[in-house]
Amino acid sequence: MIGAHTARALLDLGHEVVVTTHRRTAVPSFLADRVTVEPLDVTNRDAFLALGDRHAITDIVHLAGSIPQNDPVAYFRTDTTGLLNALDAARTWNVRRFAVASSLGVYIGRPETPWHEDLDLPTTDLPHLIIAYKKAVEPLTTHSLQDTKVQPVILRIGTIWGPLVDPESPFFHIPPYINAALRGETPQPPPRQRRRRRLLRPRRRQSHSPPDNHQNPQPHHLQRFQRPPLHQPGLRRSPPAPHPEPPPRPRPRRPANPPPRHNPPNPRHRLHPHLRHRQGSSRLHNLAHHQPPLARATDAT
Structure with a gap:
């Protein structure tokens, strides 16, 4: 059927077509007297x-x-x-x-x-x-x-569509349905493909044992990502292994003759002259200490 429609398309484009056949020598009516047939x-x-x-x-x-x-x-x-x-x-x-x-x-x-x-x-x-x-x-x-x-x-x-398609072809499910309906018969469901049967198979029970290259059917690049479940029904869960304690840190040794410590200068010596009196014991003492001599003599008399 594909060859017949291809020959007709080439004829419509103006080409001369030679058609080869093996068992059937008859050609469709739309190719009669238009092509050269060679067995x-x-x-x-x-x-x-x-x-x-x-x-x-x-x-x-x-x-x-x-x-x-x-x-x-x-x-x-x-x-x-x-x-x-x-x-x-x-x-x-x-x-x-x-x-x-x-x-x-x-x-x-x-x-x-x-x-x-x-x-x-x-x-x-x-x-x-x-x-x-x-x-x-x-x-x-x-x-x-x-x-x-x-x-x-x-x-x-x-896919193939057209008047010359095989009505009972296993690759096209719609034409057999239409032909069965035209004959007054009940359409039969298409045969189940091998790939579909494989998808409907029940899954195997997965073992909770660690993955093994000889027992696990999955590829080797997926086996390393498999882990046993954290909790298994009917089995006791073992406590996690304790983490090892870190080793004690060595205490730094003090030298036998330590260098003398450098005492930093008194921060009071770095204060501004007008602010040093605020570091004293009392405000009155500071005022008396800074009064001029003439005022002292007047108070004494």
């Missing part, structure tokens, strides 16, 4: 390169893929072989651009919303084989075209 198994390298002898191909949009079955290795081998053959054809034909389908699922593990292309791709457990393969497609494509003039284009496709 091709993308895992066949010789057949892939032979297309360049019949058509002047300037750009490649690689959207071919298979559905995973019980053997994940067989799925990865089939899709990786088709990708490598398409990259080999792009290098041989010296095309301008090579576009390949990735997935929006490569952002799984990022807490930011919405996701955008400036985010670094996280390292996390992926819920599906297709998303795991699409995440590996990006470095394989960019590294394969590094020393060439071919420009790689990564298409991180989010």
